[in-house]
Amino acid sequence: MSQVFTLTHYKGGQGASVAAAVLAHTLRNHARVLLVSDTHDALGALGIASPLDDFTPDISLDSRLQPLDFLRVGDTDTSEPIASQYTRALLAAEVPTLAVVDLPPALLPALDDFHRHTQKVRDVTRVVVCRGDYLSLRSTSAAVTGLPGGHGAAVLTFDEPDRALTARDVEVVLRVEGRAMVAPWSPAFARVIDAGMLPYRLDMMPEALRYLDALAPLIRSAREWLHALTV
Numbered sequence: 001m002s003q004v005f006t007l008t009h010y011k012g013g014q015g016a017s018v019a020a021a022v023l024a025h026t027l028r029n030h031a032r033v034l035l036v037s038d039t040h041d042a043l044g045a046l047g048i049a050s051p052l053d054d055f056t057p058d059i060s061l062d063s064r065l066q067p068l069d070f071l072r073v074g075d076t077d078t079s080e081p082i083a084s085q086y087t088r089a090l091l092a093a094e095v096p097t098l099a100v101v102d103l104p105p106a107l108l109p110a111l112d113d114f115h116r117h118t119q120k121v122r123d124v125t126r127v128v129v130c131r132g133d134y135l136s137l138r139s140t141s142a143a144v145t146g147l148p149g150g151h152g153a154a155v156l157t158f159d160e161p162d163r164a165l166t167a168r169d170v171e172v173v174l175r176v177e178g179r180a181m182v183a184p185w186s187p188a189f190a191r192v193i194d195a196g197m198l199p200y201r202l203d204m205m206p207e208a209l210r211y212l213d214a215l216a217p218l219i220r221s222a223r224e225w226l227h228a229l230t231v
């Protein structure tokens with residue numbers, strides 16, 4: 001049985017892979033985690049540098065944490081459909097598994113299709129990652145607004161002190177007033193990411209703690225889901 005969190009972005013460089021890395025790393029305090037991506041970015045953000053071409057079980061950075069499995073989907077050089085690679089990985093992982101999916105929108109329908117038809121996945125939480133600038137908002141709002149019933153995704157945005165637009169502006173444009181998760185975006189945090197030190201700073205750096213606070217609704221949902229499985 002799995003609970004899935006998909007993080008996606010409609011313009012490059014929104015911090016989606018870093019968000020997936022932070023979430024995956026934190027969820028490992030609670031359960032086995034499968035990190036699904038079309039690149040190595042989220043894995044790279046966790047300081048795991050070596051490219052992995054396929055599902056590789058039991059990558060552990062820290063023995064206190066549950067295993068992290070990693071699946072790269074959507075490679076042009078593999079003929080196996082995304083959904084089947086993903087199914088295989090979920091089946092191979094021990095239950096219960098929390099899956100964190102870091103994929104561009106074009107690759108999500110294949111997964112959504114699988115989610116709809118399987119008993120294996122109980123809950124899917126969709127998160128759209130969008131920074132507060134005109135170009136990001138423009139492409140994100142064009143993609144997510146106007147859909148019947150709203151886009152139904154949680155929004156992760158950032159508190160970026162030097163920018164013209166605020167997190168509140170992002171909420172207004174994406175019609176999620178008061179409901180976005182707002183994480184910090186700062187030069188100090190960028191340095192930690194770019195040095196590959198993220199997992200080693202997550203429980204001590206003020207920005208990292210604020211980042212985890214922002215993701216609290218997702219972490220809480222995972223914990224509640226795991227709790228419900230055991231009672």
Ligand SMILES: Nc1ncnc2c1ncn2[C@@H]1O[C@H](COP(=O)(O)OP(=O)(O)OP(=O)(O)O)[C@@H](O)[C@H]1O
Binds near residue numbers: 018041185189
């Ligand atoms: N919260 C943050 N604060 C400061 N810098 C950040 C933050 N998140 C990400 N960055 C910086 O932005 C860069 C890009 O982040 P990331 O790879 O997560 O973006 P992305 O949305 O996944 O981009 P892509 O379009 O390549 O998928 C990182 O290498 C890091 O330098």
Ligand SMILES: [Mg+2]
Binds near residue numbers: 016017018041102
């Ligand atoms: Mg990315």
